[in-house]
Amino acid sequence: MAPHGLAGLPRMAFLMTTLMPPSPFAMLRRRRHAIHALVVLASLTGAQAAQAVVLDFEDLICARTQPTCHVGSVYASKGYTLRYAAAPDDDHPVGFQAIGKLWTPDAGGSTAMLANSCNASTVLTAQSGKPFSVLALDLAEANADAPVTVEFIGTKTDGTQVRMNAPLDGKPGWQRVVFPSAFYNLKTLTWLQGDCISNKSHMFDNILVMPGIAPR
Ligand SMILES: [Ca+2]
Numbered sequence: 001m002a003p004h005g006l007a008g009l010p011r012m013a014f015l016m017t018t019l020m021p022p023s024p025f026a027m028l029r030r031r032r033h034a035i036h037a038l039v040v041l042a043s044l045t046g047a048q049a050a051q052a053v054v055l056d057f058e059d060l061i062c063a064r065t066q067p068t069c070h071v072g073s074v075y076a077s078k079g080y081t082l083r084y085a086a087a088p089d090d091d092h093p094v095g096f097q098a099i100g101k102l103w104t105p106d107a108g109g110s111t112a113m114l115a116n117s118c119n120a121s122t123v124l125t126a127q128s129g130k131p132f133s134v135l136a137l138d139l140a141e142a143n144a145d146a147p148v149t150v151e152f153i154g155t156k157t158d159g160t161q162v163r164m165n166a167p168l169d170g171k172p173g174w175q176r177v178v179f180p181s182a183f184y185n186l187k188t189l190t191w192l193q194g195d196c197i198s199n200k201s202h203m204f205d206n207i208l209v210m211p212g213i214a215p216r
Contacts, residue, residue: 063100087119131212146170
């Protein structure tokens with residue numbers, strides 16, 4: 001049986017480590033990431049930007065009063081769907097877990113999401129069935145441990161794929177990933193949870209997504 005996601009929860013194998021307070025540099029870095037994402041959004045036309053949404057998981061109210069709570073294998077919001085799938089050799093799929101601010105490694109954050117088993121995949125699709133573009137999202141070390149690298153795989157409507165690795169800095173806290181235009185006009189966006197051994201677990205938040213940007 002593969003070990004699973006968060007410490008202190010059923011079938012979880014992770015250990016919590018001490019969380020360091022965010023440094024001024026980390027705060028500055030976060031602000032710079034935020035500015036970058038805003039620049040990306042500002043480069044779009046008004047009509048395009050008006051259709052952009054942020055999947056921020058704030059509707060998962062159970063995480064307002066609990067460190068974590070169970071979500072299930074599907075999360076749908078604002079025209080988009082996230083699906084969890086356990087690794088093929090995983091006999092005990094767990095599903096998505098909402099992460100609240102009471103979860104220590106989410107200090108300073110807001111309600112976020114975790115695919116709660118090793119090597120689980122998360123797949124983002126648009127409920128319209130039409131191409132969509134992912135502009136940015138936030139990642140953090142789920143248990144404040146390292147290393148964490150998240151590989152994103154975008155699949156286009158013609159079946160071709162684009163890939164990008166997002167290594168985290170190893171310091172507890174949120175980092176913003178801004179996607180290049182190769183990640184516009186996708187049919188699906190997939191990323192994997194770490195293997196819990198050489199690649200530790202991550203949580204995610206604030207997925208900035210919008211309908212496909214012409215040309216298609
Ligand atoms: Ca949030």
